[in-house]
Amino acid sequence: MSKWDFRIFGEVEKAAVFSFDELMKLPQTTVRCDIHCVTRWSKFDTEWRGVLFKDLLKEFEVKPSARYVMVHADHDYETNVPLADLLGDDILLATHYNGASLTPKHGYPMRLIVPHLYFWKSAKWIRGFEFMNEDRAGFWESNGFHLYGDAFREQRFSGEALDIPEDEWVHKDFD
Ligand SMILES: Nc1nc2c(c(=O)[nH]1)N[C@H]1C(S)=C(S)[C@@H](COP(=O)(O)O)O[C@H]1N2
């Protein structure tokens, strides 16, 4: 954990680096939400704890020109989200799931939770946010998946918005 850090860079007044302990000193919030994977499993009423994106945002100054965020994670994973989508009361840098620390498989030490977008946007093993003027495709978004990925408008694939009723989504056994 001593080597782990979290970087803030791009369209910010001053780039910043946070240690895990520094992030843990920020207010801790619990969020209950449903999550939706693009491959059609959902899990309902999940509970996460961590730091709200909007609380982290108070720790540095974003340039007015910043409109998108590239979420950077270990193992070269990245995913893009509009900044406006990250400002809500349910957007979390999560360290805990159901009261226990995240397991390595599910994103330890920290993952993003963005409930209203497909779960590929909820990057595991996050390491930084890059603020951007313009949108740029992340890993899945460069590989045929939707640039925005609204789970309720069923934006799965690039350019697509299929209309599949919610009751046809399947529930995944979360291990
Ligand atoms: N870093 C990283 N985050 C990721 C992924 C990934 O491959 N790498 N997969 C995404 C997808 S498609 C899903 S459905 C969820 C799965 O989260 P889980 O393993 O906790 O169920 O993580 C998302 N976050």
Ligand SMILES: [Mo]
């Ligand atoms: Mo997924």
